[in-house]
Amino acid sequence: MNAKVITITSGKGGVGKTTATANLGAALASEGKQVVCIDADIGLRNLDVVLGLENRIVYDLVDVIEGRCRLSQALIRFKKIPTLYLIAAAQTRDKSAVSPSDMVRLCDELRPEHDWILIDSPAGIERGFRNAIAPADYVIVITNPEVSAVRDADRIIGLIEAEEKGPARLIINRVNSEMVRRGEMITPDDVTDLLAIELIGIIPEDEQVIVSTNRGNPVVLDGKSKAGLAFRNVAQRLQGNKVPFLELDESKGIFGRISKLIRPGGN
Amino acid sequence: MASFVDRLIRRKPRSAERARERLQLVLIHDRTDLSPSMLEKLKDELIQVISRHVDIEAEAARIEMMREGREQRLIADIPLRHARHTRG
Numbered sequence: 354m355n356a357k358v359i360t361i362t363s364g365k366g367g368v369g370k371t372t373a374t375a376n377l378g379a380a381l382a383s384e385g386k387q388v389v390c391i392d393a394d395i396g397l398r399n400l401d402v403v404l405g406l407e408n409r410i411v412y413d414l415v416d417v418i419e420g421r422c423r424l425s426q427a428l429i430r431f432k433k434i435p436t437l438y439l440i441a442a443a444q445t446r447d448k449s450a451v452s453p454s455d456m457v458r459l460c461d462e463l464r465p466e467h468d469w470i471l472i473d474s475p476a477g478i479e480r481g482f483r484n485a486i487a488p489a490d491y492v493i494v495i496t497n498p499e500v501s502a503v504r505d506a507d508r509i510i511g512l513i514e515a516e517e518k519g520p521a522r523l524i525i526n527r528v529n530s531e532m533v534r535r536g537e538m539i540t541p542d543d544v545t546d547l548l549a550i551e552l553i554g555i556i557p558e559d560e561q562v563i564v565s566t567n568r569g570n571p572v573v574l575d576g577k578s579k580a581g582l583a584f585r586n587v588a589q590r591l592q593g594n595k596v597p598f599l600e601l602d603e604s605k606g607i608f609g610r611i612s613k614l615i616r617p618g619g620n
Numbered sequence: 621m622a623s624f625v626d627r628l629i630r631r632k633p634r635s636a637e638r639a640r641e642r643l644q645l646v647l648i649h650d651r652t653d654l655s656p657s658m659l660e661k662l663k664d665e666l667i668q669v670i671s672r673h674v675d676i677e678a679e680a681a682r683i684e685m686m687r688e689g690r691e692q693r694l695i696a697d698i699p700l701r702h703a704r705h706t707r708g
Contacts, residue, residue, distance in 0.1 A: 499639075500639050500642060500643055500646075503643055504646055504650065507647050507650060507651070508650060510690070511690075532636075533636070535634070536635070536636045536637065537636055538636055539636050539639050539643075540636065543640050547640070547644065547647060549689040549690045
């Protein structure tokens with residue numbers, strides 16, 4: 354095995370980095386792949402609660418880097434999917450406790466034993482972001498169809514290119530098909546056109562994401578959730594399989610096309 | 621069909637359209653670090669330099685930023701005045 358390292362980042366906070374990391378990790382692991390999710394958001398850790406592992410943390414990322422434990426002691430197994438592991442962020446330290454080369458070394462040590470290493474980046478464009486992208490083979494930028502999130506995504510895409518980690522790939526999260534239909538939310542096509550990078554996922558807004566997070570379960574384990582299905586499709590695309598994008602909404606097909614014809618300059 | 625009716629009664633453009641247009645401009649300026657006022661200044665200076673060598677229609681000159689994927693391009697459209705005598 355020689356794991357691929359993927360960093361999930363966004364620029365803006367609160368757009369769904371942690372949810373995406375947990376769900377892509379769970380989707381890949383439920384296919385039997387060996388997966389480690391690393392929470393690189395030191396001081397503001399959250400991947401542990403999203404995966405329901407908050408009570409099982411003994412050692413964290415900084416403990417490994419500073420040599421207080423062996424790497425295997427910091428790997429927390431997610432019991433429902435036995436090939437999924439978490440390395441938690443330290444909660445009482447700050448980003449300066451880790452350097453980009455520490456992250457590269459850690460991932461190099463993990464690569465031979467795993468198929469995928471997913472890194473949950475902190476928001477922002479500073480040290481924590483640089484730590485998170487340093488070991489990446491490629492970077493996923495996640496955004497919402499809102500002006501501030503798209504603007505920050507564009508900024509971070511530029512920085513990823515400058516660090517020679519590009520081209521980044523795009524996930525558009527929390528797409529509300531009803532608002533898109535009414536013309537009150539930017540369409541995934543428009544976001545992709547503005548950001549001009551490859552789209553690998555459109556995740557519909559879905560209450561089940563909050564419900565599963567309340568329980569500490571990734572939503573991909575919920576067979577009925579639309580967001581869960583969309584995340585499983587992204588996991589397929591990461592593995593090089595061609596999967597069509599979900600129709601956001603059955604009525605969108607015809608109405609979407611008509612409204613595009615009517616709207617002047619609307620394509 | 622709400623959108624069709626909106627169009628018929630010429631209601632203001634829906635917010636997604638505004639968001640897209642605003643983002644187009646914001647991203648161009650974020651990517652190039654060139655504000656609209658700097659672009660205006662650049663245009664004035666370019667016109668000065670060019671008019672030192674050729675006769676141009678300064679009022680009709682346009683300088684715009686164009687987007688091609690993630691690349692930005694500065695497009696200058698500067699009409700020349702008719703030369704008084706052509707050289708062949």
